[in-house]
Amino acid sequence: MSTRQHAESAATHGGQRRDGAQHPWWTWTKRVLTLLFFAAVGYLLYTQAREIEWDEVMTAIKRRPASDLLLALGFAAGSYLLYSCFDLLGRHVTGHRLAVPKVMTVNFVSYAFNLNMGALVGGVAFRYRLYSRFGLDTATTTRVLAMSMLTNWLGYLLLAGIAFMWMPPEPPPNWKLDMGGLRLLGAALLGVALAYLVLCAFSRRRTWTVRGHDIELPSLRLALLQLAMSSLNWLLIAMAVYTLLGQKIAFPSVLAVLLVAAVAGVITHVPAGLGVLETVFVVLLSHQVPRSELLAALLAYRGIYYLLPLVLATVVYLVLEVRARKAKR
Secondary structure, three states: OOHHHHHHHHHHHHHHHHHHHHOHHHHHHHHHHHHHHHHHHHHHHHHHHHOOOHHHHHHHHHOOOHHHHHHHHHHHHHHHHHHOOHHHHHHHHHOOOOOHHHHHHHHHHHHHHHHHHOHHHHHHHHHHHHHHHOOOOHHHHHHHHHHHHHHHHHHHHHHHHHHHHHOOOOOOOOOOOOHHHHHHHHHHHHHHHHHHHHHHHHOOOOEEEEOOEEEEOOOHHHHHHHHHHHHHHHHHHHHHHHHHOOOOOOHHHHHHHHHHHHHHHHHHOOHHHOOHHHHHHHHHHOOOOOHHHHHHHHHHHHHHHHHHHHHHHHHHHHHHHHHHHHHHO
């Protein structure tokens, strides 16, 4: 490291120390708020779990038709196949020459670990490690990762905006946020998605710098492809849940609640959204379907969409590591 870099590093760390010294109350406030938040989530999960008849849940799982399980498995496979193509958009943008099967393999492994262990471990760490094994540099991997994440959430914004505006789930009677509030939230989300498309179509400035990384706006055609791929992926996930629920709840309601659960899992930083997914569905839909049936469907969904792909991704990852070590020797 050069003298200038040492000086810049020292100045940066020194600035952080001075800032922390000037505002110690803010550091402690954030810690206390974080603890209170997780305590509230834990209490909510505990109170919900106490009221569940788990014997009824297991009975409902056993009664689930095999055809529903197979159909949900098909939707899940379609979703994983589609999501495994997200990094191909980054391949197109960056121009790297890594073979398509390798890119899709990395994408699949990282997605499975992302769902079960969180974005930092799965979505980020596994991508950097595996892409580096295949010879991709850090800067290119970062651009691929950013493109994939943007694609995923772009479809979320569009579908959540449409669902909350025109087909909001019916909130329970004791909820403070009514349908009017959901419609306003939907309008905001839809506005963000449309703003991205407008930027891609008309912005003269094509490169933006975020935290030291240059992000280049794609063409409108590529942005529309992002939107289509991501939206279809979320729809496939919702179809899997809808099928496991025995089609007893309208699909728009299932989709809307799934989108709420997805963002709740991200906000809480709970690996695999463990407990968060079930809680959101129970709170929003238990007035339409018995809790035991809801939980039976969600447990089956977790096994099909989370655990089964994780087992397969673990095997694939170990094979890649063994091959990489042999090649290195």
